[in-house]
Amino acid sequence: MTIKSLEELFHETLKDLYFAEKKLVKTLPGMVKKAVSPRLKEAIQDHLSETEGHVTRLEEVFAMLDKKPSAKKCEAIEGLVMEADEVFAEIEDAETLDAAIISSAQTVEHYEIARYGTLVCWARQLGMDDVEAVLHKTLDEEKAADQRLSGLAEEYVNQKAAA
Amino acid sequence: MTIKSLEELFHETLKDLYFAEKKLVKTLPGMVKKAVSPRLKEAIQDHLSETEGHVTRLEEVFAMLDKKPSAKKCEAIEGLVMEADEVFAEIEDAETLDAAIISSAQTVEHYEIARYGTLVCWARQLGMDDVEAVLHKTLDEEKAADQRLSGLAEEYVNQKAAA
Numbered sequence: 411m412t413i414k415s416l417e418e419l420f421h422e423t424l425k426d427l428y429f430a431e432k433k434l435v436k437t438l439p440g441m442v443k444k445a446v447s448p449r450l451k452e453a454i455q456d457h458l459s460e461t462e463g464h465v466t467r468l469e470e471v472f473a474m475l476d477k478k479p480s481a482k483k484c485e486a487i488e489g490l491v492m493e494a495d496e497v498f499a500e501i502e503d504a505e506t507l508d509a510a511i512i513s514s515a516q517t518v519e520h521y522e523i524a525r526y527g528t529l530v531c532w533a534r535q536l537g538m539d540d541v542e543a544v545l546h547k548t549l550d551e552e553k554a555a556d557q558r559l560s561g562l563a564e565e566y567v568n569q570k571a572a573a
Numbered sequence: 574m575t576i577k578s579l580e581e582l583f584h585e586t587l588k589d590l591y592f593a594e595k596k597l598v599k600t601l602p603g604m605v606k607k608a609v610s611p612r613l614k615e616a617i618q619d620h621l622s623e624t625e626g627h628v629t630r631l632e633e634v635f636a637m638l639d640k641k642p643s644a645k646k647c648e649a650i651e652g653l654v655m656e657a658d659e660v661f662a663e664i665e666d667a668e669t670l671d672a673a674i675i676s677s678a679q680t681v682e683h684y685e686i687a688r689y690g691t692l693v694c695w696a697r698q699l700g701m702d703d704v705e706a707v708l709h710k711t712l713d714e715e716k717a718a719d720q721r722l723s724g725l726a727e728e729y730v731n732q733k734a735a736a
Contacts, residue, residue, distance in 0.1 A: 416734040489652020520683035
C-alpha cells in the first residue's frame with residue numbers, strides 16, 4: 411500500500427476505524443457482562459447499540475466514496491482492548507472493576523474521538539460535506555458516551571470503589 | 574498481580590502511564606525528524622521536552638506514594654505507536670505525511686488525556702490532593718498539545734496535504 415494524497419490517507423484511516431468499530435461490537439458485550447453497577451451496564455449496552463450504528467454509518471461513507479467497505483487491522487484498538495482485558499483479569503474487587511471498566515472504556519472513546527475528529531477535519535478540507543456530516547454525528551455520540559461514563563464515575567462508581 | 578482496591582488500581586495505572594511516557598520520550602524524536610513543516614517540528618520538539626517533564630512528575634508521584642518508580646508494559650501505547658509507524662511507512666507525499674503525523678500524535682494525546690483524566694479523578698476520590706495537583710498539570714499540558722496540533726492542521730497542514 412502506498413499513500414500519495416490526503417484523500418488516500420482519509421480512505422486508509424476509514425478502513426482502520428471500520429476495523430475498530432467492528433472489534434468494539436464484539437468486545438462491548440463482555441464489558442456489559444463484567445460490569446456490576448446496573449447503570450454502568452446500561453450505559454455500555456446503550457453504547458453498544460450506538461456502535462452498531464457507527465459501523466453502518468462507516469458503510470454509508472464507503473458507499474458515498476464509491477468504495478467497498480473494507481477493514482484494515484487497527485493495532486491501536488487491539489492494544490487498547492488487550493490492555494483492558496489484562497487489567498480486568500487482575501481485579502478481584504467488584505467495585506474496583508467497575509472503576510476500571512469506565513477507565514478502559516474511556517481510553518477507547520478517546521481513541522475514537524481523536525480519529526473521528528481528524529476525519530471530520532479532513533472531510534471538510536476535501537470538500538466532502540455529506541461525509542463530514544455523517545462522521546460528525548458519530549463524533550458527537552462518542553463525546554457524549556465519554557461524558558456519560560465520567561458522570562457515572564464521579565457520581566458514585568469511584569466512591570464505591572474507594573470505600 | 575492481584576488488584577483489590579481503587580488505590581491499587583491507581584498504582585497499577587500509574588505504572589502503565591510511566592511506561593507510556595518513557596516510550597514517547599524515545600518515539601517523539603523520530604516524529605520530529607519525519608515532519609516537514611518547521612512549525613510542526615517545533616510543536617513536537619516542544620512536546621518532547623514536556624514529555625520528559627511528565628516522566629519526572631510521575632517519578633514525583635511515585636515518591637509521594639512511597640513507591641519506587643516502576644513501569645508496566647502498556648499495550649495501548651505499543652499499539653498506537655505501531656499503528657503510527659505503519660501509516661508513516663506507507664506515505665510517499667511529504668505534506669500528507671505531516672497530516673498523518675498530526676493525526677497519530679493526537680491519538681497518543683487522547684490516550685494520555687483519558688488516562689490522566691481518570692487518575693486525577695481517582696486521586697481526588699482517594700483524598701490525595703498533592704498527587705491530584707501534580708497530575709493535573711500534565712493533563713493540562715496534554716490538552717494544550719492536542720489543541721496546538723489541531724490548530725496547525727486547520728491553519729495550513731491539511732490544506733497543503735489536500736493541494
